[in-house]
Amino acid sequence: MFRRTVLKSVAALPLLSLSHPLLAAPPATGTARRRLRPADAAWPAAAEWQKLRAAVGGNLLEVRPLFGACESAPDGAACLDVYKNIRNPFYIGDQPGGTQVSGYLNAWTPAPSVWAVRARHAADVAAAVNFARTHNLRLVVKGGAHSYLGTSNAPDSLLIWTRAMKQVTLHDAFVARGCEGKVPPVPAVSSGAGAVWIDLYGAVTTRAGRYVQGGGCTSVGVAGLIQSGGFGSFSKGFGNAAAGLLEAEVVTADGQVRIVNACTDPDLFWALKGGGGGTFGVVTRLTLRTHALPEYFGAAWGTVKAHSDDAFRRLIARFLAFYASSLANPHWGEQVAVQPGNSLKISMVQQGLGREEARAVWKPFFDWIGASADYTATEELGAGARKAQSWWQIEGNRSMIPDLRADAAPGQGWWQGDQDQVGAYLHGYDSLWLPASLLKETGPTRLTQALFAASRHKEVGLHFNKGLAFAPSEAIRASLDTAMNPAVTEAFALAIIADGERPSYPGMKRPPMDLEAARGDAHAIDLATQELRRLAPQAGSYLSESNYFNKAWQRAYFGEHYPRLQAIKKKYDPAGLFFVHNGVGSEEWSADGFTRVSGARA
Numbered sequence: 001m002f003r004r005t006v007l008k009s010v011a012a013l014p015l016l017s018l019s020h021p022l023l024a025a026p027p028a029t030g031t032a033r034r035r036l037r038p039a040d041a042a043w044p045a046a047a048e049w050q051k052l053r054a055a056v057g058g059n060l061l062e063v064r065p066l067f068g069a070c071e072s073a074p075d076g077a078a079c080l081d082v083y084k085n086i087r088n089p090f091y092i093g094d095q096p097g098g099t100q101v102s103g104y105l106n107a108w109t110p111a112p113s114v115w116a117v118r119a120r121h122a123a124d125v126a127a128a129v130n131f132a133r134t135h136n137l138r139l140v141v142k143g144g145a146h147s148y149l150g151t152s153n154a155p156d157s158l159l160i161w162t163r164a165m166k167q168v169t170l171h172d173a174f175v176a177r178g179c180e181g182k183v184p185p186v187p188a189v190s191s192g193a194g195a196v197w198i199d200l201y202g203a204v205t206t207r208a209g210r211y212v213q214g215g216g217c218t219s220v221g222v223a224g225l226i227q228s229g230g231f232g233s234f235s236k237g238f239g240n241a242a243a244g245l246l247e248a249e250v251v252t253a254d255g256q257v258r259i260v261n262a263c264t265d266p267d268l269f270w271a272l273k274g275g276g277g278g279t280f281g282v283v284t285r286l287t288l289r290t291h292a293l294p295e296y297f298g299a300a301w302g303t304v305k306a307h308s309d310d311a312f313r314r315l316i317a318r319f320l321a322f323y324a325s326s327l328a329n330p331h332w333g334e335q336v337a338v339q340p341g342n343s344l345k346i347s348m349v350q351q352g353l354g355r356e357e358a359r360a361v362w363k364p365f366f367d368w369i370g371a372s373a374d375y376t377a378t379e380e381l382g383a384g385a386r387k388a389q390s391w392w393q394i395e396g397n398r399s400m401i402p403d404l405r406a407d408a409a410p411g412q413g414w415w416q417g418d419q420d421q422v423g424a425y426l427h428g429y430d431s432l433w434l435p436a437s438l439l440k441e442t443g444p445t446r447l448t449q450a451l452f453a454a455s456r457h458k459e460v461g462l463h464f465n466k467g468l469a470f471a472p473s474e475a476i477r478a479s480l481d482t483a484m485n486p487a488v489t490e491a492f493a494l495a496i497i498a499d500g501e502r503p504s505y506p507g508m509k510r511p512p513m514d515l516e517a518a519r520g521d522a523h524a525i526d527l528a529t530q531e532l533r534r535l536a537p538q539a540g541s542y543l544s545e546s547n548y549f550n551k552a553w554q555r556a557y558f559g560e561h562y563p564r565l566q567a568i569k570k571k572y573d574p575a576g577l578f579f580v581h582n583g584v585g586s587e588e589w590s591a592d593g594f595t596r597v598s599g600a601r602a
């Protein structure tokens, strides 16, 4: 386990030695049509790999599948250790061959890289980038390993694994390099690319009493989430996570280590704010703005079952009206689930309201439910709050599962509510941003009908924190200055429809998957999505939580920003060294990223 350090000082740029041959970057002229695989004669010889190993201080690892130890010794200690820990997301993240999702039906299956550079700093990353470019290899980048689309995993590739780059540094007054005199200093936090959100929440909130906008799931990688835009429970108050980026250190395809911000490389900086991970370069460090910590964080919870279809429609309509009148503001985020069994499950989270204030907000809605014989609370309804500073404290927190491994870093844990997702195998997934106009005039009636119809096929999750309508104007302004589809700022929620099953990693012993049922599930997800899409045919989708098979992903993820992103990609990675499924520029490559199918220079 890597040690985390928190320093109250201004981060110093790592001193890069450019004397090693792999660090002196040859020009980015790669024009090859096909990248190499290990069986190819031109695949680098052992001596070449040895040079890379030397350049990265010995941190070149052979990558094995997560359950690789079980192939040769199914009863061995190493294999038993995998089974023991496979529901721990921090354990999975610590394995070079680990992926937090165990596969996606007909989309992708975990398959390890041939080699991984366990990068310690930007110089290691530059060495790996130069090696991959010079030898025409498929390159892949992995941080927290939470890609639903499998974009941090590619067979026959060289992996840059950032897990070891965990340093977290707090700043009282940060000014991005080159911005001196142009912007005022602000409190901030710098994070190595391998840090996950609990590392930042521990340092910024638990120990320093401030707030940083990050993700909801504590084991998600900081760099991966920022590059996809990123939402946390309180994004309705603070905007998307990328909006808080002040500066990034990034290694581009030419092997250069660049410090980018709004003053130095504004285009590349903007692209890193939501333009997609694994696309423009390898981010090695990020600096994010911090905010004053609200006094309270809290929640509202419970499940209501309606006793007839008609009563369920009325419940949905009533909730939407209640949302519009009382919850559509910067305080309230997270979710309600509209469920097939005519149940509404409430899992909302709020910032800035004390316990009594939160209860008062929900009282009219809970009273309305309680007064009707049409409804039963199958899980107790309630609302509350606690001091915000203890929100991410693991010790004594009944909502959190601590990482109890002997070598776990202190303060590591994950939400009980995220447990089912750990290692899950996806049958299907989709998401769409629902415009706030659906809460006005005839919108609520149509939305009620669509939600009811969709829930006949699958549960629909309404994630209010992932649509930024009703956020403060400053948060909206900052989020509009990211590469994410601007439709996010006009949406009151992101609807997510997804399902899957328990972990199904290659080589893992478990009962065989019922493929017919899995395909049926995927179809049901499509049908449910169609019901909502009828209301908003042009609705965008959040790239990190989206359908692998979305054919209109460019418009869905980025909206009108796509042409600008394409131009930035061409400028900083003209040969397409960085490839991910449904990433900017990926149209020019085969689905596996090995063969250029268009755009190549002769």
Ligand SMILES: Cc1cc2nc3c(=O)[nH]c(=O)nc-3n(C[C@H](O)[C@H](O)[C@H](O)COP(=O)(O)OP(=O)(O)OC[C@H]3O[C@@H](n4cnc5c(N)ncnc54)[C@H](O)[C@@H]3O)c2cc1C
Binding pocket: 100, 101, 140, 141, 142, 143, 144, 145, 146, 147, 148, 151, 152, 162, 193, 215, 216, 217, 219, 220, 221, 222, 223, 224, 225, 227, 228, 229, 230, 231, 232, 276, 277, 278, 279, 281, 282, 283, 284, 418, 421, 422, 544, 545, 580
């Ligand atoms: C269980 C679960 C919970 C989630 N919860 C949330 C949530 O609360 N909010 C939210 O917004 N999203 C959430 N997501 C989606 C998640 O934010 C994205 O998948 C994110 O990209 C993951 O980043 P990562 O580093 O963990 O994953 P990885 O799989 O390691 O990386 C994701 C992508 O970013 C690239 N990448 C990673 N690090 C770098 C780097 N340093 N430089 C360049 N590229 C890099 C990878 O190549 C890959 O393409 C969740 C996903 C899962 C599986």
